[in-house]
Amino acid sequence: MKQNKEALVQYILETSGNIYGALNPTIRLELLSSDITVAQLRALLILHTGGPSRMSSIASVLDVALSTATGIVENLVRKELVVREADPHDRRLVICKLSPAGQELIGGLWRSGEFQMERLLDGLTLEQLKKAAEVAEMLLDNVSRNTGGAAGGGVE
Amino acid sequence: MKQNKEALVQYILETSGNIYGALNPTIRLELLSSDITVAQLRALLILHTGGPSRMSSIASVLDVALSTATGIVENLVRKELVVREADPHDRRLVICKLSPAGQELIGGLWRSGEFQMERLLDGLTLEQLKKAAEVAEMLLDNVSRNTGGAAGGGVE
DNA sequence: TATAAATATTCGGTTTTACCTAACTATTTA
């Protein structure tokens, strides 16, 4: 077993890379079977990571004209993946946020990871599972300490 | 700490779900910044999971007409993400496979996971890293035993 | 050998979406 932290991190990265390689990405294909476009998917991801956003902010992150963003969001609203509402403080602003269906769609991206995790754990002994649970707990503690405690991305 | 295997598996799934939630999916957005369409992405995923495939097979998995599949693959070939070649045994068949660039693009999907992993490990103590390395090794052993040892998806 | 079947491409046409600029409306600020 390696001794210093850097080597250990490297080793873990390598190993987890091999794990990713061994698991087939069947689920992601399912996810993409919806009749959605890449521009729309990117907008959904922006709303997922950034939380509710004004139209101009979406346009700037997507790096397109404001009118283009309007069109993309319009299509997402029509699909009931996004809701659009006026900001009560400044009624010029339009705030866009994920609808429950939109959250579910994007959430499926993580759930597909969980699904893979099941295959990963299948067949382990009780001892091994205990050790894995310990490490998972430890990693969660670490990441929530690093991100400031509030896990979940802050989608209000 | 829970005692039985099922409860432990459940606990690990929950915990890893929270870890996924706490990590922002910034990278996936980067990935999608390419000027690629969802249909093209799905075709790439098919080739990644299934390996080299004939045109009719792609059409059937995508559930589109053969002529449509021809068009989609044509665009991928133009982007140099896929190569198309005739089968020497039956020269009616056209075999499509990922180009190195195509493999790299899809591989980036997993590498984005590795990138997240770095953030996950950042700040752990030496003891914690050792434990994490053990578990990673254990999971890799398990998954390669389950999938038959040959990790990598079989893209010839 | 002649004919049929299988595989894929090409063609013509429709629809959807993304994208831009310019003009417009509504709201807030100076």
Place this chain on the structure above:
DNA sequence: TAAATAGTTAGGTAAAACCGAATATTTATA
């Protein structure tokens, strides 16, 4: 009131996905 800000709408272009029908090309069969 005038100017600035935030979005939408309109008009137009380009690309892509989709289909069915017609067309090679190759393989299988009568």
